[in-house]
Amino acid sequence: MTGRVAIVGVGATPCRTITPDVSYKEMMFEAAQRAYSDCGLDPRKDVDSFVTCAEDFWEGTSIFDEYVPDQLGAVLKPTCTIASDGIYGVATAYMQIAAGAFEVVAVEAHSKASEVLDKAQIQAFALDPIYNRPIVPHPYLLAGLEMRAFLKATKNTAEQCSAVVEKNRGNALHNPWAARGSHVTRESVDSSEPLFEPLRQLDVAQHADSSVVLVLASGDRARRISDRPIWIRGVGWYTDDGSLETRDWRKATYAAMAAERAFEMAGINDPAASLDFAEIDDAFSYKELQHMEAAGLCAQGESGRLAEEGATTLGGELPVNPSGGSIGMGNLLEANGLMRIAQSAIQLRGEAGANQITSAQRCFALSWRGLPTTSGAAVVLERVE
């Protein structure tokens, strides 16, 4: 059995810090054109269902669902919008196909972050209005609180977080899709402006604009459509009791459970030994380390040392975010997870250019919905010869 659901089409617009030449609809249209062209499908005839992941406040439009169909070729076809990260959209498409409801489903997520003039206010508005908003001056305080708790509990260090930034910005230098590639040294991260300590300016994945579209198909259709399908072996998604008071700030339980479920579906018992690379959320440098440990890619307290010693670089034992991650490519709001999967698919196809990992066959992708959430989703992807 090669699988029930596969990614057959990948399309995206390159991540850019600003995209003043196109509207969000035109950006989505371009990404959709690329994805449909990639798999040779006509959305009006061949795609049965469409899923978009978008949050109204990031869009600047209430009830954003209504603004989705036309630029995807989805008018008067089954369409739904999920207010969450793109991997939730992939999980939804997976279920639609696995349940037999549809054979071909397109998933879209995007970021027009450059046009959101009050990003911090939107995240602050996601806080509990009664207990938290009067106290929390800026959403990055939550990252400072979490970074401190995680580092203290695991004995990882801020300097090791700097190694993550150096790696991801460096990987992005060779990724033409990335917006934030740069030679950044660990020392420059260490000395960047303190925000809510121990968080520093360069620990933060700066935003970018992009639209990502994936086309998924059922097993039989996938084999007919594509000679290089990327199979979805496992999916998982969880949300913790997200209140700031109740959550355990030391660890990412949502990520641990999402990963565990995805690995169980994929029949993976030893993730580190079974995977060729991982594309995981790094919205802040410490989140990459925290998510590595949560997903069981290493033991607790080991992630920092691995980053420091280069084990997660392109040539390392287990490359993490060979694409550059969100730190290197840009934080794409609800599209981060879909971009992690798109980059994973490109790697598994052997199309990652200078960042190609030799003979990459199986990988893991993980998203986090960002501050102030405790929501995450995971997938295991595989190429079959």
Place this chain on the structure above:
Amino acid sequence: MDRVDRPQDIKYWYGGIDTAYRYTVGIAGERFFRELRDTGKILASRCHRCNEAYVPPRLYCVKCFSELKDYEEVPDDGWYIHTYSTARNQEGQRLQEPLIWVVAKHRHVVGGLVHRLTRASPVDVTIGMRIRPLPKEKERRIGSILDLEGFVPSQ
């Protein structure tokens, strides 16, 4: 597709949302804020089935989904710092004294409170440090989370 290639040709339209909300604090929240305003004490709701107490109080138990009807005062003793963060700047201005925020947890309850830590210097603050809540003077309390000045180190 053909794109605009002269920056001066790019057009924008500005828009925003001007809306306000009224948030009901709810049955458990009402008990919490009345107690804080009237006595300066922190209140928890108790699940007898799971033997857990919740702060802020909730009407339901997270573990067993029971409806919770009993409330109890949380002793001032037992609070500690779960994690903390500091800021040396606010709105671009360098602060004379850095500000400190804590996630305060209590050894006998599930949950805690996020608030400021005052009367402390960042160099003295540690995770696990024992602290206690500091209510404002009674005449300044209105039934809000700001009825607490914050937390202070336990003596």
